[in-house]
Amino acid sequence: MRLLSGLRPGAYRFRPSKLSPLACMKIVLTGASSFTGSWFVRALVEAGHEVCATMTRPSADSYEGLRGRRITMLPDACRLLFGCRFGDATMVDLIRDFRPDVLCHHGAEVTDYKSPEFDYATALQHNTRNLNTVIRALVESGCRRIVITGSVFEEHEGAGSEPMGSFSPYGLSKALTASTFRFFAEQHRMALGKFVISNPFGPLEEPRFTAYLMRCWQAGEVARVQTPAYVRDNVHVSLLAKAYATFVGGLPEDSGYSTRNPSGYVESQGAFATRFAKEIGTRLSLPCGLELADQIDFSEPRVRINTMPADDGTLDWxxxxxxxxxxDYYQCPDEPARDRGA
Incomplete structure (x- = not known):
């Protein structure tokens, strides 16, 4: 990765790209230190695009733990600009100087996103800060395309149990963010794409469901699944990233609204845990015991899934x-994720 840290707004200029002639588009992407964001950058670069990833913190050293390791995973061809928040002057200057073909706004406010006290109003403010100014800068720079990231837990996304509303304040913040982007994109006749994410899993993810399973099994314990009856949509992050790169690369310049909600393993959480145990146990020669609880808590929707199969046979996955x-990752979780044999 090429670092662009410690620079005042307007004080830098990009050198001509040294990528191959296969480079299709110049892309600014926010949220690259997140689990899915780091994989999205990788897939975009592998698809031949020139990517500049913005980071909110002042330097690479200010990222620790998983986020720090994700940054080390980013391809050398990716350019990083630190100290850049969505909507600030640094972002606007970046757009005017880099002149992207697409703005991929993947970053979002996620602090305590599972909490019922999640501040959706502040999240909306952070996610859309100075949006009209940002879009004007894009238009003036010749950019006609924006891609935002949605969640299957927003209202009216995917399919599932009624009512299909946002079932958490975080989901509400994502829905409001999408509505705000759509309004201003239509005002400026921009093409807006929305890529909706379900439940990704894979190397460098946060300590959620699959990480819990692995922690139990590596400690020689039986993993207890408390909510085996929920039907969810778990998808390999590597597949999701390829689907994202394809969606971004195929977004038309004509004004309009496009969506993609790729699905993976659509099944109960109990069935997915059984699938995960079989695949991992075979590869690591590890006893992967499971205990499926008799679920009594149904405070979340029983079913919430995406509807477009991600693996359509065209993604070289x-x-x-x-x-x-x-x-491989769970054998050596402190090493950057890599392709087998690479």
Whole structure:
């Protein structure tokens, strides 16, 4: 990665790209230190795009733990600009100087996103700060396309149990963010794409469901699944990233609204845990015991899934290799994720 840290707004100039002639577009992407964001950058670069990823913190050293490791995973061809928040002067100057073909706004306010006290109003403010100014800068720079990231837990996304509303303040903040972007994109006749994420899993994810399973099994314990009856949509992050790069690369310049909500393993959480145990146990020769609880808490929607199969046979993706990556990662979780054999 090429660092662009410690620079005042307007004090830098980008050198001509040294990428191959296969480079299709110049892309500014926010949220690259997140789990999915780091994989999205990787997939975009592998697809031949020139990517500049913005980071809110002042330097690479200010990122620790998983976020720090994700940054080390980013491809060398990716350019990083630190100290840049969405909507601030640094972002606007970046747009005017870099002149992107697409703005991919993947970053979002996620602090305590599972809490019922999540501040959706402040999140909306952070996610859309000075949006009209940002879009004007894009238009003046010749950019006609924006891609935002949505969540399957927003209202009216995907399919599932009625009512199909946002079931958390975080989901509400994402829905409000999308509505705000759509309003201003239409005002400026911009093409807006929305890429909706369900439940990604894989190397470098936060300590959620699959990480809990692995922690139990590596400690020689049986993993207890408390909510096996929920039907969810778990998808390999490597597959999701390829689907994202394809969606971004195919977004038309004509004004309009496009969506993609890729799905993976649509099944109960109990069935997915059983699938995960089989795939990991085979690869790591590890006893992967499961206990499926008799679920009594249904405070979340019983079913919430995406509806467009991500693996449509066109993405040059191998399911077996993806499982290999997951197993390799949990054997050596402190090493950057890599392709098997790379």
């Amino acid at each position: 191998c399911e077996s290799e993806a499982w290999d990556q997951v197993a």
